[in-house]
């Protein structure tokens with residue numbers, strides 16, 4: 001198994017190209033199951049999760065072909081052809097490795113009138129329930145049955161009716177599932193308290209490019225007029241705001257002057273506000289963002305929340321950064337109950353963090369010291385990389401497969417701006 005070795009202390013300067021967003025890619029790929037015409041996705045990041053999702057699409061009978069860019073370039077072009085689906089099932093073996101697999105439930109149900117998907121269970125960051133996905137699908141006409149760890153959803157008469165659903169809490173995944181399913185329902189649907197994440201907007205735009213009729217895009221009320229069929233489309237995946245924010249945290253704490261390119265700062269308001277509040281200079285352009293820092297940071301009080309709030313996917317990276325702030329920061333995690341697995345690993349590098357319930361108090365320390373540390377989930381892994389960049393001596397991050405789910409060629413991007421970082425086999 002690979003490890004990442006970092007010798008900390010280098011300032012970062014230069015340019016980092018931001019990849020297509022994992023969390024958008026994984027909801028755009030299942031859209032292709034809604035039509036028998038090809039869907040081509042551009043700017044698709046090279047990530048283990050994207051490959052895994054491709055495998056899931058193949059499993060149900062869609063073909064995936066990758067063309068275009070040379071190995072040295074970022075982003076890929078994938079064409080998904082779902083002329084005929086040969087299975088309606090997402091099996092446990094795939095779903096347990098990739099929670100986003102649940103996003104095939106809505107599209108397969110809409111297309112085939114039936115879908116059987118393994119329940120995802122929990123994961124390292126906490127419980128990942130799907131009750132809201134199911135309630136929303138029921139509200140637009142699905143009939144559900146649970147048995148042997150699977151949910152089977154059926155559309156009476158082979159087509160969903162459409163309907164109204166008001167989410168009791170904001171759910172990104174459930175909004176995505178019901179949106180895709182409602183796109184080809186017989187009647188209209190109205191989704192209230194819908195998630196407003198930029199990835200949902202990306203999904204809506206792709207569906208519209210495929211012929212869907214959606215009003216209220218980017219707001220908490222989505223109105224979908226079901227259409228008889230969707231057609232193929234070519235669509236470019238939005239930039240990864242979490243990847244961009246992660247590199248910004250790295251520059252903030254290591255110090256330096258880095259331009260993030262192919263990025264959408266407009267979708268990163270809460271992250272940019274938090275960086276600025278910590279004393280980092282952020283110059284936001286239309287498709288670029290310059291981050292300048294002398295490594296001296298003010299402490300922050302942050303609480304995670306659905307968009308446009310501060311993203312749970314940025315919590316671990318800010319925590320690593322704030323380990324070196326001048327004073328005590330208070331971070332509260334409201335989305336996932338167990339998203340502090342990085343805390344004991346950061347503590348092994350000299351961080352001073354106390355967790356009580358959902359709140360972590362991070363007292364800035366003068367120095368972090370490199371150590372062997374273990375990644376436990378995707379963003380926790382990135383927090384260890386960020387800490388390693390500023391720690392004295394060598395940090396070895398193991399279980400790098402977590403990082404490979406969500407960061408395209410991380411070590412290449414960071415070495416290009418001066419970090420001393422490399423990937424090594426386990427030896």
Ligand SMILES: CC(=O)N[C@H]1[C@@H](OP(=O)(O)OP(=O)(O)OC[C@H]2O[C@@H](n3ccc(=O)[nH]c3=O)[C@H](O)[C@@H]2O)O[C@H](CO)[C@@H](O)[C@@H]1O
Pocket residue numbers: 023127128129130131132133134169170171172173174195197305306307311312313334335336
């Ligand atoms: C609102 C939010 O920040 N969502 C994050 C969540 O999306 P993801 O789609 O994984 O999770 P949801 O947005 O659905 O979850 C939001 C909250 O709703 C709860 N819930 C969800 C579904 C359900 O059926 N029942 C239920 O109770 C969850 O436990 C959680 O507390 O994790 C992703 C990966 O880290 C992030 O990219 C998303 O930004």
Ligand SMILES: C=C(OP(=O)(O)O)C(=O)O
Pocket residue numbers: 022023098099100125313378379406
């Ligand atoms: C936890 C994440 O992803 P997933 O929902 O795919 O596990 C993430 O993107 O931070």
